[in-house]
Amino acid sequence: MSVPDLPGVLSADDIRATVAGIAAEQEESGAIPWYAGGQLDPWDHVEAAMALDVGGETGRAEAAYDWLRRTQRPDGSWASRYEEGGVVADPTAETNHAAYLAVGCWHHFLCTGDDDFLARMWPAVRTALDFVTGCQAPGGEIWWAAGDEVALLTGSSSIHQALRCGVAIADRVGEPQPDWDLAADLLAHAIRRHPVAFADKGRFSMDWYYPVLGGALRGEPAQRRLRERWDEFVVPGRGARCVSDRPWVTGAETCELALALDTLGDRDAAAELVAAMQHLREPDGSYWTGLVLTDEVRWPVERTTWTAAAVVLAVDALHAAHPRSAIFRNAGTGPPGTVHPAAAHGTSGSPGEDAAVSGPGAAVAVNRGR
Secondary structure (H helix, E strand, O other): OOOOOEOOOEOHHHHHHHHHHHHHHOOOOOOOOOOOOOOEOHHHHHHHHHHHHHOOOHHHHHHHHHHHHHHOOOOOOOOOEEEOOOEEEEOOOEHHHHHHHHHHHHHHHHHHOOHHHHHHHHHHHHHHHHHHHOOEOOOOOEEEEOOEEEEOHHHHHHHHHHHHHHHHHHHHHOOOOHHHHHHHHHHHHHHHHOHHHOOOOOOEHHHHHHHHHOOOOOHHHHHHHHHHOHHHHEEOOOEEEOEOOOOEEEHHHHHHHHHHHHHOOOHHHHHHHHHHHHHHEOOOOOEEOEEEOOOOEEOOOOEOHHHHHHHHHHHHHHHOOOHHHHOOOOOOOOOOOOOOHHHHOOOOOOOOHHHHOOOOOHHHHHHOOO
16 A cells, blocks of 8 residues: 655655554554553544554554444443543543544545455444434534533534445445435534534634535535635644634644645645644654744644644545545545535535535643544
């Protein structure tokens, strides 16, 4: 399997070094913490596993997914935070954490074509997405956690992609789940047409770009959304702010914004963002989480597997030489080069949309704001 590069920015050997750094942090159990001895959350664990696959570490990626399969709770969820050794530190059942397994498993299948892997993971994916859709409100938005009827735009946008991936997995294993397709359509409608259904987290850059990254917005409505707040969040030559009112750029958000731009075909701007955040890279290929611009201090003082993974996934998307590279561009669905019909429609005023759907600063550092 070829390893991607971004000419003039990162070579294939650079990406190999970054992936090797992620692999070095993986525990014997398959768990991938933020850094050795640090905490683990299921969403970032999956993102790191996806980067391992891009770097050719197929066995390690499978070990990461098997760790999730073994630790899944009976209701389909996971704890939101684990400490070293798999000790539960926060038992909260977050919906976006549960959903992201489907994205990772579909990505692994696109990397390997391994139907046996999908068959092994299918019960966990099915139980996880049934848990997620069980937390969907009548308006289509999805509660951020079991028992807490508050919806978050970033998390729901990520769940939209996960549901599309889940539908693709279900079709592949021969157990179609039309209810998930409907749930995704209703969720996309809520994201496009009913922003008041979500808690106001507008100061966070993820709430700005995630509706695009997760596939609920495409085309001109998506381009307009990114244009409207570009100057608030993007610091030329440095990357993207985590929050609009703080002089703090973060590597993962910068690369996720690059991925969002790639879904719209704006590859030059995406590549510029990936290049801009390389000041966070260390010679060993690891990445600091972020930088406070006012005093050039790295904060938090940590080099995280999920920041490194976001770089790898952004480079792979821009390299665009493998079916897995399009998992964000296609909102996770179908064979390469296809887009789910619902993902092709716009926001309010788009004549086709209703027909298609008929039928915290510190908090982000702790929980990635998903």
